[in-house]
Amino acid sequence: MNTKEIPDFTDSERWVVRSTLKERYGKDIDLPMADTEVAVGSGMNVTMRSATA
Secondary structure (H helix, E strand, C coil): CEEEECCCCCHHHHHHHHHHHHHHHCCCCCCCEEEEEEEECCCEEEEEEEECC
16 A cells, blocks of 8 residues: 655645635634545555644
8 A cells, every 4th residue: 555645734825724714704713733544546545634624
């Protein structure tokens, strides 16, 4: 099985998401991070950290 680790979101990427949500909803939205494992295609697993809302 082939495993590849995707890097965490950068501070700049998190800022873009938070700014977009604040503009859309008019308030700060809490974005906790969560680890997620996703199977992609033929036996390749990818572990990633993602924002959850």
